[in-house]
Structures are given as structure tokens and as C-alpha cells.
Amino acid sequence: MNVSFDKVSVTLGGQRIVNNVSLTVPSGTVLGLLGPNGCGKSTLLRTLYRAQKPSSGVVRVDGDDVRSLGGRDVARRIAVMAQESTQEFPITVREMAMLGRVPHQRGFGADSTADHELIDTALREVGAVHLTERYFAGLSGGEKQRVLLARTLVQQTPVLVLDEPTNHLDIAFQLELMSLATSRGLTVLTALHDMNLAGEYCQNVALLQAGELQGFGRPHEVLEENVIRAGFGVDSRRLEHPITGRPLVAVARLDPQPASAAQQQHINHETKTVKEHA
Numbered sequence: 671m672n673v674s675f676d677k678v679s680v681t682l683g684g685q686r687i688v689n690n691v692s693l694t695v696p697s698g699t700v701l702g703l704l705g706p707n708g709c710g711k712s713t714l715l716r717t718l719y720r721a722q723k724p725s726s727g728v729v730r731v732d733g734d735d736v737r738s739l740g741g742r743d744v745a746r747r748i749a750v751m752a753q754e755s756t757q758e759f760p761i762t763v764r765e766m767a768m769l770g771r772v773p774h775q776r777g778f779g780a781d782s783t784a785d786h787e788l789i790d791t792a793l794r795e796v797g798a799v800h801l802t803e804r805y806f807a808g809l810s811g812g813e814k815q816r817v818l819l820a821r822t823l824v825q826q827t828p829v830l831v832l833d834e835p836t837n838h839l840d841i842a843f844q845l846e847l848m849s850l851a852t853s854r855g856l857t858v859l860t861a862l863h864d865m866n867l868a869g870e871y872c873q874n875v876a877l878l879q880a881g882e883l884q885g886f887g888r889p890h891e892v893l894e895e896n897v898i899r900a901g902f903g904v905d906s907r908r909l910e911h912p913i914t915g916r917p918l919v920a921v922a923r924l925d926p927q928p929a930s931a932a933q934q935q936h937i938n939h940e941t942k943t944v945k946e947h948a
């Protein structure tokens with residue numbers, strides 16, 4: 671199911687937060703949304719799942735304007751793992767995961783055996799089966815992230831929105847989560863801060879800056895040193911990952927002084943060495 675943003679703008683508190691963004695995420699592909707803090711990534715994603723109304727422009731899922739869809743229809747098409755969960759009700763992990771099944775249940779429909787089997791499978795996949803009977807509110811940040819991912823998976827939607835999904839996660843589970851989320855043939859839109867995760871798992875990346883789209887395309891096309899310098903104010907070198915061959919961005923604080931000839935020679939030597947080992 672493809673997703674498109676057509677000239678989408680959002681104004682909040684008199685400020686233009688998202689400015690005239692147009693892009694398409696083809697069905698079954700993964701889009702990484704990159705950009706500095708406060709550049710509008712979450713706000714743009716929120717327009718997709720109808721948590722934020724665009725001031726102008728249209729967001730479409732499978733060609734339908736999301737504003738024209740009913741709540742249940744949106745929830746059957748789009749599952750969301752948002753940045754913060756302030757769920758403090760005393761509900762267990764199983765109950766939290768079961769919320770993902772609500773869009774598929776009728777009225778006050780009881781949870782079916784099939785629902786429970788889906789939840790058991792998802793909790794096992796995200797490595798949270800041992801937490802099933804614990805209260806959600808008492809989990810660590812990383813444990814909560816795992817359960818929230820399980821909830822989005824059991825929702826069984828063709829579109830997945832992940833807003834900085836790797837927050838709190840240890841390095842192994844960051845990779846595991848990205849693999850779990852991106853290997854199912856779903857259309858995935860994910861806000862990320864880690865350019866290397868984006869390079870590894872996303873077919874396309876979009877770079878936002880102050881609400882405007884500064885770049886959109888394949889990771890190796892967008893993650894250029896000059897683009898990263900303009901977007902984040904950091905210096906970087908683009909390498910090739912020695913194991914996966916995907917683009918690898920090595921960043922350094924922008925040096926106010928241009929590198930001396932000796933430093934530049936050292937940088938060139940290091941870059942060459944890494945490439946030779948690739």
C-alpha cells in the first residue's frame with residue numbers, strides 16, 4: 671500500500687512546522703526520515719495517521735485521502751509506534767499487545783484464540799514473552815519499546831509508522847527491531863537519528879530541515895558529506911560498510927578551522943584504508 675504526501679504543510683502556534691512537503695513511499699518499501707531535533711519529522715508522520723491535520727496539502731494511503739477515512743479504517747491500514755508512551759493504567763503486557771487487535775474486533779468482541787496466538791508469536795519475536803504477565807508501566811524503556819513493537823505487529827496493517835523506534839534499545843535489539851519491522855514487505859515510514867541504521871535498512875531516505883524537504887532518494891544519493899554538513903552542522907566521511915557494503919557515515923564535530931594539509935592527508939589515508947578492508 672503506497673503512501674504519498676502532496677504539498678503538505680503544518681502550522682502550529684503561528685509557526686510553519688512542515689513546509690510544502692511532497693514525497694511518495696512506494697508500496698513495500700522503507701522510508702527513513704532524517705533531520706535535526708525539531709525539524710518536523712514527528713509532525714509529518716502524525717499527518718499520516720491523522721493525529722495532526724495538515725494546514726494544506728493531502729496525505730494519501732493507497733490513493734485515499736486519510737482525512738476521508740474512518741478511524742477504524744485508518745487503524746486497519748496504519749499501525750503506529752509513537753515516540754512516547756504515557757500509558758500508566760495498570761494493564762499487563764498481554765493487554766497492551768491486545769490493543770493492537772482492537773481495530774479487527776467487532777463491538778465489544780471477545781479476544782479470540784487466534785488473537786492470543788498472534789500476540790504470543792509477536793511477543794516471542796520481539797523477545798518479550800517473559801514479560802507477558804508484567805504490568806506495562808513497570809517495564810524499562812527498552813522493554814516497553816519491544817512490547818509496543820509487538821502491539822504494532824499484531825495490528826497486521828500494510829503500513830507501519832515508527833517514530834524513533836530504537837530509543838532506549840541496546841545495540842543488538844536496534845538491529846533486530848529494524849530487521850523485524852522491515853523484512854515483512856510492509857510500507858514502513860520511520861523517523862531515525864542514526865544515519866547508519868537508515869543506510870542499512872531504508873530503500874529511501876528523506877532529509878528534513880526546518881520543516882522543508884532537503885533531500886530525498888536512495889541512502890547513498892542523499893547521505894552526501896555536503897548534505898550532512900548543511901543538515902546537521904557536522905563533518906562526515908562516507909564509507910562503505912565493510913560487512914554489508916551499505917553506506918556508512920562517520921561523523922565528527924565540525925572543525926571551525928579547515929583541516930591542515932597534514933590532517934587532510936591523515937583523513938584520506940584512513941578513508942582509503944577502510945575502503946581497502948571493505
Ligand SMILES: Nc1ncnc2c1ncn2[C@@H]1O[C@H](COP(=O)(O)OP(=O)(O)OP(=O)(O)O)[C@@H](O)[C@H]1O
Pocket residue numbers: 682683685687705706707708709710711712713714861
Ligand atoms: N502544538 C505545538 N505548538 C507549537 N509548536 C509545536 C507544537 N507541536 C510541535 N511543535 C514544534 O514543532 C517543531 C517540530 O516538532 P517535531 O516533534 O515534529 O520534530 P522532530 O523532528 O520529530 O524532532 P525530534 O527529533 O526532536 O523528535 C518543534 O520545534 C516543536 O517544538
